Amino acid sequence: DIQMTQSPSSLSASVGDRVTITCRASQGINNFLAWFQQKPGKAPKFLIYEASRLQSGVPSNFSGSGYGTDFTLTISSLQPEDFATYYCQQYKTFPFTFGPGTKVDMK
């Protein structure tokens, strides 16, 4: 199985900050990488697919990059509604696996 790791596990930031989250796969997954945002008590929200493609309706302050085993999610200017937990997911091979999550909270 492909293991996914994320760093940091949590971070504190302020509105307007630039935030970067890293996701690493235990083996190459090309660009079969998605990012999700989840708020407490809510279902995950689909943000990015194919490592860098923004899902329709997702604000342009979100961006993704990477290929192979190393990926990043960047929020260029953190907004109040962006405080949440972020998960990466590989969908190259079953079982599809998620990273453990990165919680972004208010400094």
Place this chain on the structure above:
Amino acid sequence: QVQLVESGGGVVQPGRSLRLSCAASRFTFSSYGMHWVRQAPGKGLEWVAGIWYDGSNKYYADSVKGRFTISRDNSKSMLYLQMNSLRAEDTAVYYCAKEHRITGSQPFDYWGQGSLVTVSS
């Protein structure tokens, strides 16, 4: 707007069975692969099972293989998860999720609101 509505969750004793359902609407259900993902209280997301658009192929996490069965009824736009021999560690919110596109390996673009399953004596 795509709609996915799970039902069937509840409290069940260890070793018993439960069937979750997911009613899909506002998209061509029979064209898309579908999945179940769960989240234990306070924990991260865990993919559970997936099924091709026509039901011809099914995939399971090792943690549920042999105990859970995913199925679908395209005539009713329904997805199911039959859960047998339930264990305390199966306690979680279970989400059904739709694949983003109809071809190739795809992430999940729409999720239901979730159905809580609690396994406890």
